[in-house]
Amino acid sequence: MTKPSIAQAARELFGWENLRDGQEEAVSALLEERDVITVLPTGAGKSAVYQLAGSLRDGITVVVSPLIALQRDQLNQLDETPHAPRGVAINSSIGERAVEEAWQALGEGDAEFVFVAPEQLAKDDVVERLRRLKVGLLAVDEAHCVASWGHDFRPDYLRLGDVRARLGRPVTVALTATAAEPVRTEITARLRLDDPVVVVRGVDRPNIDLVSHRSVSSDDKRDRVIDEVLALPRPGLVYTATRRETEELAGDLEQRGLRAAAYHAGLGARKRSEVHDAFLEDEVDVVVATNAFGMGIDKPNVRFVVHASVPDSLDAYYQEVGRAGRDGDASSAVLFYRSEDLGLRKYFVARSVDKERAAAAFAAIEASSSPVRAKDLAGELGISSRSATGLLNLLAEGGAVSMTRAGAKARAGFSPREAAEAAEEASERRERIEQSRLEVMRRYAETRDCRRRVLLGYFGEDLPDPCGHCDTCRAGTAKNDEADEAELPYPAGVSVEHVEWGRGSVVDVESDRITVFFEDQGYKVLALEAVEENRLLSRV
Template identity: 50%
Template structure:
């Protein structure tokens, strides 16, 4: 018996030793690739952890702030695996930035871009290089990747990794939701299910869960770190009238160091504020999604090149902007969620120097956000979509469906997502089709129910935004808690802490730990996001965010720990 036990110990010890040698060897290879091919002396621990997981064939979701080196994860990992790495980005400008970042490396791997702006001759040359095994990185947009011919050619070239930038675009809870991203899970399967590296700078609990589900990620390594941007000072100024708020915004912009961003609620406001700032001697321009692509591109360039001091924009401005010296982000009205707010204020202070994030708040402005959040679809439009699919002889592409129905691809994509959430839609590389036996009215009812659930969750996120604006606690603590990151105040970099008006902080010693799983009889399963002395905030998968009194929980036995 002792011999058997002894041999077992020896075998286990030998196994551990071999594992340690393999791990050390992989670590050395990662360090060498980072140093020799990319010119980086060292990687940060989260980068290294993510790269190691990807090399083991594991899916990775990295939620890290801009400037923390998310791109390094796929860049280094790709040099250590055979085949090609496909990198998905939503904007051509982002693809060009990523291409430049790769080409600037000391031992630059070969990369190419596949998009509609590439001339046909050059595009075919790129495909020949891909098929000859001479390309390591292929950068493209989601609408390119989901094309049948593109998928077929990439599959023949053997895709080893699929990197998805701005991954929050796949989530209906993300502030930049793009229906084209919904097809990436299907595209992944068509490519043979390569490991996925999903990257985003912002991702609250519902956004992370949505990314994982929609991309078909299997037991992914989730890295969510670095949400605290300590160089950004957080403050809120409350107003009673619209005119008072408007004047305070203009006074702020005049006084603050430039350049900066002013976010407004409507397209009309971009023009009004830009003209008012020009009258005050500040070079400003308006920006919104209704502008032509050429005008939007020119606005980006002028801001990047310091030709204007202030961009007055709707939420359409920002993705792909990596200007390090933005000194302030002012909001003239509340955004629709803390996800959007964090992403927008995070565009300031990327050089590490002091920056200001200032929110001008009127409770009445929340009504506009609730109006925008009420996205219940037209039953008539749903019937048209479902009816068209029901009588189609084969699968239908989203583009064809949009053309037949004379609706935008974005609108059709959103309607199809609701049908999919109702469990009645099948996706493939060639398009979509209804599941067999679907009754039109039943599917319409189920899709509307899915939309109503989404509206409830959107409404709860607006209430979390209200909570941030009206809190008497450290604003940094409230903001980080939303993303599941604990912080001990005071931060001394928000208006509440600077006034010394926040409640005295006590270490939470209640029965519910942050990130613990709970269950409510009516609201279902949830996750504890933050705890205070007398209350907790829970995100419920079916209902959104709820703030619950600890006394009420105990008195009525409201929550069960699971």
């Protein structure tokens, strides 16, 4: 379909007079049977890509969306547009009758979009019914979850590649607001995309002012966080590392006269919903939360996002910061940290494998005459389903088992001991990568260069001059001598081979150093002088 035709369909079906930058390119590629990874800033219309492409393609559009609240918002968008196709949701919040009505609407052609959580796609009957309906487009929203949430949080996200294969490998679009080049590579591999078109548009949010404060003690940090929140325009969000901190800090803010509420996964569903709704309705000034709060929050007037603890990666940080200033007005992103905070985060990402249990899991799978599901393995080993799922994911990543729609099957050539060692190696690799992301986060927090330039450089976007809208620029420490990448031997995006660490990709370039992401080691900062003197890198 030509671009004028795409633009015409956008007007007639959705009432969009103009498509935003990147949308038309992504839709055009999907209509040409190409898989697409779309990285657009928060508020830049990622959902419009699959809505428009799905409307113009034959077959139903399956939208994988991680939160029920987010699915409701996306359904409402379709319902509020008179000429747009109808959508339905299949999730745990609706009864069996409503689920069957949704299937009926899809089967009879009364609905063209179906929204599901990844957990639903772990059910054989759901995938089989979708397969029979002929899927024309698979849209994976919040696709960074494939890489950044780890193996224990949303294991079903990691199996979407198998689901895609069962659905007949439909044209697929992966959508996210933040994905550095290594994350995009992992998304491609996990979803088994076929040479995807990568559409990346500026992740910069110039209306968000960036600030980092280092504190010497926890008491000093808490006092400074409270003073900052009191001084900033509201409403806003404060992120902490632990559930206890959300309760304590929310209480402190309430004592200072703010309408503050705590939010974390340990609260009951009703309480979480009350806080969520109160924030959207401007009935609270500040929500103090763990990272359990935020995804799918479409509130345009959030004036600040304060981090009272350092996040575990720049990916996570910018995802959370992006909840500020969606209306385009001036907003603030303020990071408070101590060096000890990074140690706490390292504790969170540190993982050890019970090799004896991993060996027992492999032995049970090997001995079974049929594929083994996580719940069956949990029962046999006397462990939780979550633990069993984690073991299966590590055994699969280590290459010892293969995951099929019916469950896990042992691969030939492994003994239980060797399978456990392979799982341990996979776990150690993941830990190295996550630890290296923490070091990149440290570099952002401690830089004296333009903070925005460091941030954007991580996501592969060049900012030649200091931004003028961050604390380092105001302090006069930001550099003006950014390197000309055309004159450097290793520009951003180039693939390299290290003599010890193997294949990698350059993700950031400075005048005297480069940052490289290695598949088995994570992020490494290399001094160009040392690289040249010791011939550490070669371009591939």
